[in-house]
Amino acid sequence: MNFKEYHPAPDLLKGRVILVTGSGDGIGRAAAINFALHGATVVLHGRTLTKLEVIYDEIESLGAPQPAILPLQLSSASARDYELLVDTLEQQFGRLDGILHNAGILGERVALANYPVEVWDEVMDVNLRAPFALTQALLPLLQRSENASVVFASSGVGRDARALWGAYSISKFGVEALSKIFAAEMAEYQNIRFNCINPGATRTAMRAKAYPQEDPKTLPTPEDIMPAYLYLMGDDSTGISGQTFDAQS
Numbered sequence: 001m002n003f004k005e006y007h008p009a010p011d012l013l014k015g016r017v018i019l020v021t022g023s024g025d026g027i028g029r030a031a032a033i034n035f036a037l038h039g040a041t042v043v044l045h046g047r048t049l050t051k052l053e054v055i056y057d058e059i060e061s062l063g064a065p066q067p068a069i070l071p072l073q074l075s076s077a078s079a080r081d082y083e084l085l086v087d088t089l090e091q092q093f094g095r096l097d098g099i100l101h102n103a104g105i106l107g108e109r110v111a112l113a114n115y116p117v118e119v120w121d122e123v124m125d126v127n128l129r130a131p132f133a134l135t136q137a138l139l140p141l142l143q144r145s146e147n148a149s150v151v152f153a154s155s156g157v158g159r160d161a162r163a164l165w166g167a168y169s170i171s172k173f174g175v176e177a178l179s180k181i182f183a184a185e186m187a188e189y190q191n192i193r194f195n196c197i198n199p200g201a202t203r204t205a206m207r208a209k210a211y212p213q214e215d216p217k218t219l220p221t222p223e224d225i226m227p228a229y230l231y232l233m234g235d236d237s238t239g240i241s242g243q244t245f246d247a248q249s
């Protein structure tokens, strides 16, 4: 798929209710704003309320549908927290048409021989456990959608295990498997699809932390990679499930 040639309809996501995790910054922020500008009611998830409030105001000032805010710290979220999140969405919307599992952390760029176990746990909790637990908890609301899309953020190192990428790489391998297994197990529900997206090198705080020597200006911005995100969230990707995509292809 060549996303540079994909031009989404202006009302691609009209009437959809879409949860974006980690929407306070980076790629998640751009996705939340773009989904809203294409008609979606976006549920802004993140761990930093003040950042979510800024995005909320930005979306409102653009005249897009009024979003909702749902803060949750994914590194320590309990089963009860997920239940409360589902109850809130159920009461407010009664269904869910999409999830972009975008929240993620890098962890440390050190060899496994020296990898701190507590950092490993945090990376796995945010990058892998949360997308699994959230998707599982939200399946009943997704099943009520006419055409739902679940998109997981992967990475190049989620397909190619490279030295010094530690828990991050392993969590993204897990995310690729998670998406494929959900797709296979839920195949009978033709109204829900599950896919992965690898954004590729993108100008964000995470990328700057991973490559401190790199000039960020040489990289595409989150805005530049939005066609792929819109394609996977909207009806143009109906029928595609269990696949993995490169946003910069």
Ligand code: NAP
Pocket (backbone or CB within 6 Å): 021, 022, 023, 024, 025, 026, 027, 028, 045, 046, 047, 048, 051, 072, 073, 074, 075, 101, 102, 103, 104, 105, 126, 153, 154, 155, 156, 198, 199, 200, 201, 202, 203, 204, 205, 206, 207
């Ligand atoms: P980013 O700028 O660091 O943003 C990550 C977002 O996740 C932030 O909004 C952050 O919230 C949120 N988050 C982190 N830990 C959280 C937690 N414990 N609970 C709730 N929210 C949490 O990263 P990004 O570059 O946009 O990356 C987005 C996704 O793309 C990630 O899954 C990443 O692995 C993947 N990716 C990125 C690149 C790249 O080049 N940028 C390449 C490959 C894959 P705060 O703002 O409050 O910290």
